[in-house]
Amino acid sequence: MEYVIVGVLGLALGLLLLLWQRGRWLAENARLTQQVAGLSAQLEQETHQAEAKQALLREAEQHLADAFNALSAQALARNNQAFLDLARQNLAVFQEAARGDLAARQQAVESLVKPLAEELAKLAGQTQSLEKARAESHGQLSEQLKGLLSAQQDLRGETGRLVNALRRPEVRGRWGEVQLKRVVEMAGMLDRCDFYEQEVAADGKRPDMLVRLPGGKTLVLDSKAPVAAFLEAAEALDDGARGRALERFAQHVRTHIQQLSQKAYWEQFEDAPEFVVMFLPGESFFSAALQQDPALIEYASERKVILATPTTLLALLKAVYYGWRQESLADNARQVSELGAQLYERLAKLGEHWASVGKNLGQAVKAYNEATGSLESRVMVSARKFEELHVAPEGKKLPELNPVEQAPRALQLVEGQGSDTRFPSLS
Known part of the structure; x- marks a missing residue:
């Protein structure tokens, strides 16, 4: 226009x-x-x-x-x-x-x-x-x-045609689920498979989506917002009819909040926060309802229902995604701690073997020096007399036998070595 x-x-x-x-x-x-x-x-x-x-x-x-x-x-x-x-x-x-x-x-x-x-x-x-x-x-x-x-x-x-299609409850429900899934995809939760659509509770009640939170928690979301009156307001030809349709829309939203509060999804799922998220598939729906009923947010909060638009739900799911990332980092840190403890234990065992090798080398050096001293004092002294008697072949002299002065360096092992050695936990 x-x-x-x-x-x-x-x-x-x-x-x-x-x-x-x-x-x-x-x-x-x-x-x-x-x-x-x-x-x-x-x-x-x-x-x-x-x-x-x-x-x-x-x-x-x-x-x-x-x-x-x-x-x-x-x-x-x-x-x-x-x-x-x-x-x-x-x-x-x-x-x-x-x-x-x-x-x-x-x-x-x-x-x-x-x-x-x-x-x-x-x-x-x-x-x-x-x-x-x-x-x-x-x-x-x-x-x-x-x-x-x-x-x-x-x-x-x-x-x-879109309005006529959305008048059918099953089409409206499916449209709300599609909008909800798009928000989940933008938040990065789809690839991680941290949400579940159309899961049935123990008593037959069925929320539209469950989001798994870190720590085994579960967040319940509902996308069956009553938007028929809002669509009627969009088709209204005069301001009076449009205003009456918007009033009915706000009343339908209030009624749906009351119904969600009575369903008490948080009692049907273990470790679920004591509230349910009511998803409105567009910012215009939320603003229209709030304009007709300014106390709608307080009314929903008192009944443990949180109103969410695509923007606010995206922020909420981004926070959940961040929590999962922190959980993943914590798991990785625990694995690193366990691997470090195993590596430390193996290094300690290797140190023991290495110290044993050094000890054996020290004993070998000691035995060599004792044998050298005995050979020099008892055998080589008598053998050198052949040189004085000119009996030894020319150009051939007995070598000097010197003891080994250097000993193997001792390996300093950390106290507490052995099978019980562990790294401190990083969690």
């Missing part, structure tokens, strides 16, 4: 601009036409004056002829031809002067009228171009308006 209003305003503004420009052109045309008419009248007046002068000349010629006729026939006969010739000469000169003046005036008038005629021709061409452009713009605007009207009719038809 807004596009139609904008299109109509644009058409009206274009028509006003065209009418204003056309008025200017008509005023300019009238001014130029009036100026041409004035110049034409002036030309006609001067033409009449020239004709009057010619008439006067003809009348003067007639008077001269009559005067000459009054003279004696003899004198007239002698001088008639001479006077007539002179008169003709004078008349020719006068007529020539009159013709030159008339031609000059006509040329001056034409020099004034010609630019006006050219401007009028240009104005006529511009008027035709503007009229053509206006017709094309009007045609395009008409096509756009037709397109907008067609789109609006299609949208109205789709809206009507």
Whole structure:
């Protein structure tokens, strides 16, 4: 509808601009036409004056002829031809002067009228171009308006079909569940499979969704919000009918809150918080109900029902998702602690074996040093006497037997080593 209003305003503004420009052109045309008419009248007046002068000349010629006729026939006969010739000469000169003046005036008038005629021709061409452009713009605007009207009719038809479909309770319930599932997907809870749809309680009551909370808790959600009256308000043709439908919608929401409170889902599921979340599938539903019944939030809270829109439910599920992440991190920390304890125990056992190896190496060094001392003091002393007696082969000397001075480094084991050694818990 807004596009139609904008299109109509644009058409009206274009028509006003065209009418204003056309008025200017008509005023300019009238001014130029009036100026041409004035110049034409002036030309006609001067033409009449020239004709009057010619008439006067003809009348003067007639008077001269009559005067000459009054003279004696003899004198007239002698001088008639001479006077007539002179008169003709004078008349020719006068007529020539009159013709030159008339031609000059006509040329001056034409020099004034010609630019006006050219401007009028240009104005006529511009008027035709503007009229053509206006017709094309009007045609395009008409096509756009037709397109907008067609789109609006299609949208109205789709809206009507949607409203008719949502009048069916099972369709409304399924639509609410779909909206609920979309919010869960956006919160990241779908991939973790932390929610359950259409689960039946022990007494046959069925909530729309259960969200598993960290620590084995369960959060109950209901999406069967009564929206039929709200849809009737959307189809209402006047404010009175719309207001009455919205009042019924708020009353239906209050009644549904009372029914959820009586069902007491938190008593049907173990470790469930003592409240149930009532999901409204759109922000407009919540605002309309709250506008008609400002105390609706307090009423629901007193009955252990929390009203949630897609926005608030998304925030709630994001918090639950964060709790699950913290739970997962805690589980990982416990596993790391257990693995650390196992690794520590194995390192302690390896340390014991390593200390045993060092101890054995120390005993071997001690035995080697004792054997070396005995060999040096008892055997090698007697053997070196062969060198003094020059009995030993040349170039062959008995080596010096030195004891091993370095002992294996003792391994410092942590107190409490053994099978009972554990890392402190990280949980």
